[in-house]
Amino acid sequence: MQPLNRNTAQITQARPTKVIQFGEGNFLRGFVDWMIDLLNEKTDFNGGVEIIQPLDKGIYKLLNQQDGLYHVVLEGIQDGQTVQEKRLITCVNHSHSPYADYEQYLQLGENPDLEFIISNTTEAGIAFEPADASPESTPASFPGKLTALLHRRFTHFNGAPDKALTIIPCELIEKNGENLRATVLQFAQHWDLPADFINWIQNDTTFCNTLVDRIVPGFPKDTINEIQQELGFEDTLVVKAEPFHLWVIEAPESVAKAFPTEQAGLQVKFVEDLTPYRTRKVRILNGAHTALVPVAYLQGLRTVRESVEDETTGPFIREAIFEEIIPTLDLSTEELNQFANDVIERFQNPFIHHELLSIALNSVSKYKVRVLPSVLEYHKRKGQLPQRLLRSLAALILFYKGEYNGEQIPLNDTPEVLDFFQKAWQKENAAETVQAVLANQDFWGTDLTQLDGLTALVTQEVEKLQAQAQLRPV
Structure with a gap:
């Protein structure tokens, strides 16, 4: 040679x-x-x-x-x-x-x-x-x-x-x-x-x-x-x-x-101004990654590609992108849809082995920057709550328990965040845990319990995920 x-x-x-x-x-x-x-x-x-x-x-x-x-x-x-x-x-x-x-x-x-x-x-x-x-x-x-x-x-x-x-x-x-x-x-x-x-x-x-x-x-x-x-x-x-x-x-x-x-x-x-393109990338590409990780991981999936191709999490992330994230952005629908389709194809790349846990690093701060703005903007524009993005938040809260369906989850975040979740999950029930997490302004920059209906929806999703774990074989 x-x-x-x-x-x-x-x-x-x-x-x-x-x-x-x-x-x-x-x-x-x-x-x-x-x-x-x-x-x-x-x-x-x-x-x-x-x-x-x-x-x-x-x-x-x-x-x-x-x-x-x-x-x-x-x-x-x-x-x-x-x-x-x-x-x-x-x-x-x-x-x-x-x-x-x-x-x-x-x-x-x-x-x-x-x-x-x-x-x-x-x-x-x-x-x-x-x-x-x-x-x-x-x-x-x-x-x-x-x-x-x-x-x-x-x-x-x-x-x-x-x-x-x-x-x-x-x-x-x-x-x-x-x-x-x-x-x-x-x-x-x-x-x-x-x-x-x-x-x-x-x-x-x-x-x-x-x-x-x-x-x-x-x-x-x-x-x-x-x-x-x-x-x-x-x-x-x-x-x-x-x-x-x-x-x-x-x-x-x-x-x-x-x-x-x-x-x-x-x-x-x-x-002249790249701000809309930066927002598009953060909300669609990075936001979809962050929204996908806890939902897919709790379903037993471990890579981005298998998550996007899964019969449950695949439709979940596509609907989150096209129905809940894109409606909050200001570029043309054609541009946004094309970028979103490109993102899905990138997630499906068979030559890149992208572990969910590698994306899960500091997921709380990532959710605040990448996903929460879509949640708040969707509510502002539609007068409704985006159910899939909040299902992701529920999965994130459960993910940070550090254990699901009898399996330990290797969490990777700051000691302050991990300590908070450890104490939050010692509360009497999931509703109190959710209440404590959503009210933490250090996490979100605002008290999310003040958004009408959000606490009830996230609590409901957490309880659903807990029930699913009890039904799944260990």
């Missing part, structure tokens, strides 16, 4: 670097670089990527050993059909470590072809680090490294407005672009950088808020031997991902023209 590099793969074309990417992890390589590769194939984008390893330890040397080449393997269900695709990614020109050669890193900012900076350095990555005292030595933080690079570019091109860049962070925090801009400006002041540079950042550099969505399990260690045999290469950087992808970017029209994803048929939306 051949090693993978540009010689063995016969990839001779070098593309001008248009993108600097902070982060060499699975997600960016299976999401952003995959898209850029398709842009190069289907449009006149013709852009290469220089990858920056943001931490001292990483895989930049492995990437360079393969000349930036690696394969993305897509596996899942799309439009009712099983998808298995393998694509050689050729857009990565080189990978760098600022810790190994800081000056080489800064010189990337002098490239006249550079247009974009993209990042994914974890949710904690966009933060000010006062210990980064100067741009003269390698800053520890990502925003510090970015500020130093931008300042080098500003200086090299004498502050030319047309050499300012578009920054597209993919970190999973709200207003990620705005937060990154604020942190860069904080570093500029911390380092006493010129006022002209600060104006260039504020007025000429574009920072985009974004929302990303794709499951990228990463390196397929269980099937890598078979995959490498099919590829004919010893690729040590294979990335596995689902077919579904969505990238919502708040940006001016000029960015959409410079990054022509629509021409490539990619699911990238350039919008």
Whole structure:
């Protein structure tokens, strides 16, 4: 089997670097670089990527050993059909470590072809680090490294407005672009950088808020031997991902023209406000996950896929999505239904073994953020209570008892939450337990017992689940 590099793969074309990417992890390589590769194939984008390893330890040397080449393997269900695709990614020109050669890193900012900076350095990555005292030595933080690079570019091109860049962070925090801009400006002041540079950042550099969505399990260690045999290469950087992808970017029209994803048929939306799309993802995708877990687990199911395909929990979660969550959202019905159908297909992905217990972590806080807003909005709009979403709440309360049908449930939450439920389940009956849980404003941000009829409905559902357990064989 051949090693993978540009010689063995016969990839001779070098593309001008248009993108600097902070982060060499699975997600960016299976999401952003995959898209850029398709842009190069289907449009006149013709852009290469220089990858920056943001931490001292990483895989930049492995990437360079393969000349930036690696394969993305897509596996899942799309439009009712099983998808298995393998694509050689050729857009990565080189990978760098600022810790190994800081000056080489800064010189990337002098490239006249550079247009974009993209990042994914974890949710904690966009933060000010006062210990980064100067741009003269390698800053520890990502925003510090970015500020130093931008300042080098500003200086090299004498502050030319047309050499300012578009920054597209993919970190999973709200207003990620705005937060990154604020942190860069904080570093500029911390380092006493010129006022002209600060104006260039504020007025000429574009920072985009974004929302990303794709499951990228990463390196397929269980099937890598078979995959490498099919590829004919010893690729040590294979990335596995689902077919579904969505990238919502708040940006001016000029960015959409410079990054022509629509021409490539990619699911990238350039919008003025991504808030409705974030709400859609949290309520439908994340909310359905959270609503499904306790209901399915108490039915004896253990994975997302078998839960969605089950004759009882499958209809339950579909009805919860289409009849109780979607009516609370403000995007077009067509968009919402399409996204919901995509979500169901993603849940059914036979190539991803998604354990319910892995989603069950901190389920109380997840229910508050992901499901409760749908409950309250449904009641506000309809004047009724959403029975399925409240059945999920009942199942959640019973789930946190830590035992069901004679089987122990391995709970994973904060000590405060677990201690509260332990005491709540020592009450005289289920009605008192439910009353205590629903009245806990630390959990829900409000006293749910004040919502007319909610306590009675949840109590009724808890009692039904308790009765079912008594009827089921242990």
